[in-house]
Amino acid sequence: MRPDTVSAALGEEERASFREQGFLVRRGVAPQALCEALLARARQDLESQVQPLEYEADLGYPGAPASRESPGGRTVRRLLQACARDAQLRAWATAETLAQPLRQLLGPEIWLSQAHHNCVMTKQPRFSSLTGWHQDSRYWNFSTPDLVSTWLALGEESVENGCLWFLPGTHRQEFAPERLDAALFLREDDPRNRDVLATRLAAPLAPGDVVLFHARTFHAAGPNRTGQTKFALVHTYHGANTHPLPGTRSACLPEIAL
Ligand SMILES: O=C(O)CCC(=O)C(=O)O
Numbered sequence: 001m002r003p004d005t006v007s008a009a010l011g012e013e014e015r016a017s018f019r020e021q022g023f024l025v026r027r028g029v030a031p032q033a034l035c036e037a038l039l040a041r042a043r044q045d046l047e048s049q050v051q052p053l054e055y056e057a058d059l060g061y062p063g064a065p066a067s068r069e070s071p072g073g074r075t076v077r078r079l080l081q082a083c084a085r086d087a088q089l090r091a092w093a094t095a096e097t098l099a100q101p102l103r104q105l106l107g108p109e110i111w112l113s114q115a116h117h118n119c120v121m122t123k124q125p126r127f128s129s130l131t132g133w134h135q136d137s138r139y140w141n142f143s144t145p146d147l148v149s150t151w152l153a154l155g156e157e158s159v160e161n162g163c164l165w166f167l168p169g170t171h172r173q174e175f176a177p178e179r180l181d182a183a184l185f186l187r188e189d190d191p192r193n194r195d196v197l198a199t200r201l202a203a204p205l206a207p208g209d210v211v212l213f214h215a216r217t218f219h220a221a222g223p224n225r226t227g228q229t230k231f232a233l234v235h236t237y238h239g240a241n242t243h244p245l246p247g248t249r250s251a252c253l254p255e256i257a258l
C-alpha cells in the first residue's frame with residue numbers, strides 16, 4: 001500500500017498546537033497494512049542483525065548493558081540508515097503523508113536528513129535503557145534549530161513499554177547551561193527544573209499514530225518493562241532556511257529532497 005493515499009494536511013488547530021507545545025500527536029496516519037509491512041521488515045532486520053546498528057551499550061544510558069560484551073550487550077537500540085535499508089521504509093519517509101504537514105510547519109521546500117534519526121527505533125525487553133530529558137538539537141549542527149522529527153508507532157506505545165514523554169513549550173524557552181548536565185540532559189535534581197518537569201506529558205500511541213516534534217522540544221522515554229519489543233520509525237526534516245553546517249556530522253550524508 002502506498003503511504004501517500006492518506007490525506008495529511010494539518011488543521012489550523014493542529015498547527016497552533018504544534019507552535020505552542022512543540023509537538024503534535026496525529027492518530028491513525030499510517031494504515032494498518034502499511035504498519036504491518038514496515039514492522040515485518042523491521043523485525044526481520046532485527047532478527048538478522050542487519051547492519052548498521054546502534055546498541056544500547058554504545059550509549060550507556062541508565063539501564064543499558066555496560067558494554068557490547070556484557071550480558072545483553074548486543075541489545076539493539078536503532079536499526080540505522082532506514083532510507084538506505086529498504087524501498088518501503090524510504091517511501092514512508094518521503095511520502096506526501098509526511099511532506100504535506102512538514103511543508104505547513106517548515107515551508108515549501110522540505111529536506112530529509114539522513115545523518116540524524118533516519119532509523120527504526122527499537123526498545124527491547126530486559127536490556128533497554130531510560131532516555132533522559134533532552135533536546136535532539138543538542139548534538140546537531142545546522143544553521144538554525146528549526147528541524148522537525150516524525151515518529152511513527154509501528155506497535156502500541158505506552159508508559160509501560162517506554163513511550164515518549166514531552167515537556168510542552170520547551171522549544172520556545174531558553175535553558176541556562178547550569179540546568180543541564182555534562183551530556184546536556186536536563187538535571188532532574190535541580191530545583192530550577194522542578195516546575196518545567198511537572199508539566200511532563202506522556203504520549204501513548206497506537207500503531208499508525210505519528211508524533212511530530214521540534215528539535216528543541218525536551219523529551220524523554222522510559223525503559224521497556226514488557227515482554228515485547230517496541231518499534232518506531234523516526235526521521236528528521238528541515239526547510240530551505242536551514243542547512244547542515246559543512247564538515248560536521250550533520251552534513252556527512254546527502255539529504256533527500258521531498
Ligand atoms: O525511545 C527512546 O528512548 C527515546 C529516543 C529519543 O528520544 C532519541 O533518540 O532522541
